[in-house]
Amino acid sequence: MLRLEKRPQPSQVWTYTTPLLAVAITMVVGGILFAALGKDPLVAIRTIFWDPMFGQFASYSLPQLLVKAGPLMLIAIGLSFGFRAGVWNIGAEGQYIIGAICGAAVGLAFYPMEARWLIFPLMIIAGFAGGMLWALIPGFLRVRFGTNEILVSLMLVYVAEQLLASMSLGLLRNPEGMGFPGSRNLSQITSSQNLELISGTGMHWGVVFAFIAVIFAYIALSRHMFGFNVRLAGQSPKAAAFSGVNPKRLVLICMGLSGALAGAAGLFEVAGPSGQVSIDFNVGYGFTAIIVAFLGRLHPVGILLAALLMALTYIGGEIAQLTLGLPGAAIQLFQGMLLFFLLAVDVLTNYRIVLAKSEAA
Amino acid sequence: MDFSSINPILLLASLMVASTPILLAAIGELVVERAGVLNLGVEGMMITGAVCGFVVAYHSGSPWLGFVCAALGGAGLSLLFAVLTQLLLSNQVATGLALTLFGLGLSALIGQGYNGIKAPNFPDWDIPLLGDIPVIGPIVFQHDPMVYVGLLIVAAVWAFLKYSRAGLILRAVGENHDAAHALGYNVIVIRFLAIAFGGACAGLGGAYISLVRVPQWTEGMTAGAGWIALAIVVFASWKPGRLLLGAYLFGGVTVLQLNLQAAGLAIPVEYLSMSPYLATIIVLVIMSAGRAPGSLGKIFHASR
Amino acid sequence: MNLKSILTGATVALGMSTAAIADSHVTKVGFVYVGPVGDGGWTYEHNEGRLAVEEHFGDAVETVFVESVPEGPDAERVMTQMALGGADLIFTTSFGYMDPTINVAAKFPDVKFEHATGYKRADNVSTYSARFYEGRAVQGHIAGQLTESNIIGYIGSFPIPEVIRGINSAYIHAKEVNPDVEFKIVWAFTWFDPAKEAEAASVLIEQGADVILQHTDSTAPQAAAQAAGNVYTFGQASDMGEYAPMPRVSSIIDNWAPYYIARTQAVIDGTWESTDTWDGIGPGMVGIGEISSAVPADVKASAEALRDSLASGEYHAFTGPINKQDGSAWLAEGETADDGTLLGMNFYVEGISGDIPQ
Known part of the structure; x- marks a missing residue:
């Protein structure tokens, strides 16, 4: 009988090979799926994984990877600190929405003033602050009342979604929008737009912030006391308390940090690529980022790569729909499979499979 | 505005029907969470159940067979989650989210070609005598059988958790899996069974939408009901009795706000819609201090 | 920059059947859908219109579509990919696609766009809706x-x-x-x-x-x-x-089919112009x-x-x-x-x- 045995140290070899193994398995199983749907599996796999990066129109789709991966990275980096320390914020979707609403509200409040030097920074601050405050609600409830933050943060996603609908139909609705729901288009207002910094690259302020977050997270985790405390609290809460880490403060910092980054991601999205507050503004980045954080093993560089991989399957999936006529559902299924395999083979990093001779001992 | 147009008897009666899908899904998830497992993939299992139930009922002409297969379909999908989280020790939150994505895609693929078809008729079950009782009769005793199946499952889960030895073991596993393991219980097998039960119930809930409530197949038709079910479990603080209350509250808010609208009352719909979630948070705070199952969401690995 | 002119005549993805590539006269029509084609309602009917176009023109027209495209940046990307992929005419079938459609249309002056239910138009963007x-x-x-x-x-x-x-x-x-x-x-x-x-x-x-x-x-x-x-x-x-x-x-x-067929015909004939169509029972929409x-x-x-x-x-x-x-x-x-x-x-x-x- 097969049995799992915990490795004393995570395996170096498997750390790097499991993602590749998972992608390889997904290609095989996904290929079978595509073949069953009557498409050439090799072509389908190449369209999804290769064409966005090296295909004929890669000059367009490659930068788009960053646009799609940017918010995922930013949110997942924030979440990873909490996840390492045992603080489970799964309401990033809500914090993303609130950040966007707050940031957009600031921008719209100043409309039609043109002082970009003042308005845009204020919007960014509002985005950070909005997301942070929304995340601090479950954080505060946990430290004060011992309430489970997984559940509270999830509940607050629904509340945020209702607020978003209310704002799109009421307070923030574009007075010149012919009565349709949704705010003015912030990306068309000079003072509040989140510009594409280098034309044709998709690089906007949100992507810049995402990369800065990756670098800071890397430094914090590997060189800074905060990162050490976070890791310690996750591995051994008792040891952490013994070495002087204040667990309540750590919870608040982790929640606040992840909320702030999620809120910022929302602000950059609403002021840039998306442009307006609308009922369907949120498209699940907050939830996808949770998966990204785990796929990246909570490591900044891993998260960077995982976010790009997710973005690749989205964009490659669209191209496959366009050129091969694959149904959208098949792409969704394929993504689900990829995630399953990535999560499944990860076991090899921390455990080894041994042949158990007998159960008794 | 005219409140007299709201008939409280009919309101309560329709509330029972409206709450049934989320009640079914929630009671399954309750068992899963009492076993210490957090499966966020309820929406994915519901929609899979919805499509399996519809396809089978359509081909066989039997809604009952459809419900059975919906339960099987939901349970089948949940076993994927079980294998990943219990055998391969993957993170439950991430795996649950992936399960939802997978379920939505899978159901849409299965359901291709079933658009615009009516499900076979599933008649109401006008219980003789009881159905004729004034007031109570129309509220409680004139529904389709699945409403009662849902209530039966809730009662059975309540009795199971409270009185049976197996229920005790399940709770022990959920509170402290290491201790339960030390006592010689097979944590993994118990959790597999709980997860499969949760999947089956979610599947039934989904099929109730596709076979009774709508009754038709359209992609994404559960429209977030699975997420509401998750909230109800928390609201109920993992107790089957309160779960019933929670399901009626969450379902009731929708029915009530539609009623108030129809009566001509201008109400802020969004704020009314978010109120059950806020109520859930308040409930969590009041009865907090860790009434959630002790091992909820934690990975179990028997090191010995 | 005029991306389309650089890429004119370019084949689409490598995976396409060679038959489609060989005939450069095939008019390519793209559709962007907000829901799944299996929603049985709004998107389903637009897709019926697409199928009617395929039926009507046979091999002279090739259609492509992407379903469940969220409004916002994803829509803009999908439209751009379509235009890059050689689409001559693109129907964007949700109100929320309005600004993305205008943005993408500005980059591809030679591609015709048709936006459903909106009110912003351009030289290569028409709007259409039903009464x-x-x-x-x-x-x-x-x-x-x-x-x-x-x-x-x-x-x-x-x-x-x-x-x-x-x-x-x-x-x-x-x-x-x-x-x-x-x-x-x-x-x-x-x-x-x-x-x-x-x-x-x-x-x-x-x-x-x-x-x-x-x-x-x-x-x-x-x-x-x-x-x-x-x-x-x-x-x-x-x-x-x-x-x-x-x-x-x-x-x-x-019933979008008559309109979709007429507009596709206009592109084939070279008579396409930016218009604002709001048709009712009379024209059959x-x-x-x-x-x-x-x-x-x-x-x-x-x-x-x-x-x-x-x-x-x-x-x-x-x-x-x-x-x-x-x-x-x-x-x-x-x-x-x-x-x-x-x-x-x-x-x-x-x-x-x-x-x-x-």
Whole structure:
């Protein structure tokens, strides 16, 4: 009988090979799926994984990877600190929405003033602050009342979604929008737009912030006391308390940090690529980022790569729909499979499979 | 505005029907969470159940067979989650989210070609005598059988958790899996069974939408009901009795706000819609201090 | 930069069948959908239009589509990929695609774009929409005569001009044939949630409505009406003929096929121009489904007469005298509503009770 045995140290070899193994398995199983749907599996796999990066129109789709991966990275980096320390914020979707609403509200409040030097920074601050405050609600409830933050943060996603609908139909609705729901288009207002910094690259302020977050997270985790405390609290809460880490403060910092980054991601999205507050503004980045954080093993560089991989399957999936006529559902299924395999083979990093001779001992 | 147009008897009666899908899904998830497992993939299992139930009922002409297969379909999908989280020790939150994505895609693929078809008729079950009782009769005793199946499952889960030895073991596993393991219980097998039960119930809930409530197949038709079910479990603080209350509250808010609208009352719909979630948070705070199952969401690995 | 001109004649992805690549005269038409093609309503009908284009032109036209594209940056990317992939004409089929369509169109001046239900146009961007309110007039006419409780229930999606226009049109024509009629309106605040639509219909029926009009796309209200018995409904977006003759007594059908075929033909002929199309029953964009046997013959006949007069343009669904809800005058005797007012309609007409939610 097969049995799992915990490795004393995570395996170096498997750390790097499991993602590749998972992608390889997904290609095989996904290929079978595509073949069953009557498409050439090799072509389908190449369209999804290769064409966005090296295909004929890669000059367009490659930068788009960053646009799609940017918010995922930013949110997942924030979440990873909490996840390492045992603080489970799964309401990033809500914090993303609130950040966007707050940031957009600031921008719209100043409309039609043109002082970009003042308005845009204020919007960014509002985005950070909005997301942070929304995340601090479950954080505060946990430290004060011992309430489970997984559940509270999830509940607050629904509340945020209702607020978003209310704002799109009421307070923030574009007075010149012919009565349709949704705010003015912030990306068309000079003072509040989140510009594409280098034309044709998709690089906007949100992507810049995402990369800065990756670098800071890397430094914090590997060189800074905060990162050490976070890791310690996750591995051994008792040891952490013994070495002087204040667990309540750590919870608040982790929640606040992840909320702030999620809120910022929302602000950059609403002021840039998306442009307006609308009922369907949120498209699940907050939830996808949770998966990204785990796929990246909570490591900044891993998260960077995982976010790009997710973005690749989205964009490659669209191209496959366009050129091969694959149904959208098949792409969704394929993504689900990829995630399953990535999560499944990860076991090899921390455990080894041994042949158990007998159960008794 | 005219409140007299709201008939409280009919309101309560329709509330029972409206709450049934989320009640079914929630009671399954309750068992899963009492076993210490957090499966966020309820929406994915519901929609899979919805499509399996519809396809089978359509081909066989039997809604009952459809419900059975919906339960099987939901349970089948949940076993994927079980294998990943219990055998391969993957993170439950991430795996649950992936399960939802997978379920939505899978159901849409299965359901291709079933658009615009009516499900076979599933008649109401006008219980003789009881159905004729004034007031109570129309509220409680004139529904389709699945409403009662849902209530039966809730009662059975309540009795199971409270009185049976197996229920005790399940709770022990959920509170402290290491201790339960030390006592010689097979944590993994118990959790597999709980997860499969949760999947089956979610599947039934989904099929109730596709076979009774709508009754038709359209992609994404559960429209977030699975997420509401998750909230109800928390609201109920993992107790089957309160779960019933929670399901009626969450379902009731929708029915009530539609009623108030129809009566001509201008109400802020969004704020009314978010109120059950806020109520859930308040409930969590009041009865907090860790009434959630002790091992909820934690990975179990028997090191010995 | 004109990306299209650089890439003209370029083959699409490597995976395409060589036959399609070989014939450079094939006109390529792209469709961007907001929902899945299996939604049975809005997107389903647009996809039917796409299939009609394929059927009509055969090998001369190739169509591509991407479904469930969220409004915002994802839509912009999908449109760009389509244009890069050699599409000559792209239909973007949701209001929320308006700004993305304008943005992408600016980058590809040689590609023609058609945006559904919007109001922003450019040299290579047309807009098109359907005068569904004409169909609502016919429904109101039938509903006003079928109701015995004099209560007509109306399920709205979101309080936007399109939906409000439909309510007003239905009300005016119901009132015309039945002065005692009353409308009960509930807003589902969703485009698509079948279970909620079923609840909305049940609530209206419980509150005495015996005719249900819906501006949501699922058949759930039909089923709820059927279960209640003696309640009439109308199909929306698609015919919903599986519920005929009762409860579904007629329907409004989104029929995009004639328009899609005509515009594709215009691109092939090189006669495509930016236009603003708002077609109704006449050109066939709004279809009135078969009025079923549950409707008395004289009502059916007068409803068909109304349909025909709307189709010929002889009668306008908003013809004065009509006052606004607050009693102020809107249209004088014989005056008809201008399209501008209709497009931005944010008020009820006189007689409807309740407020439009803000």
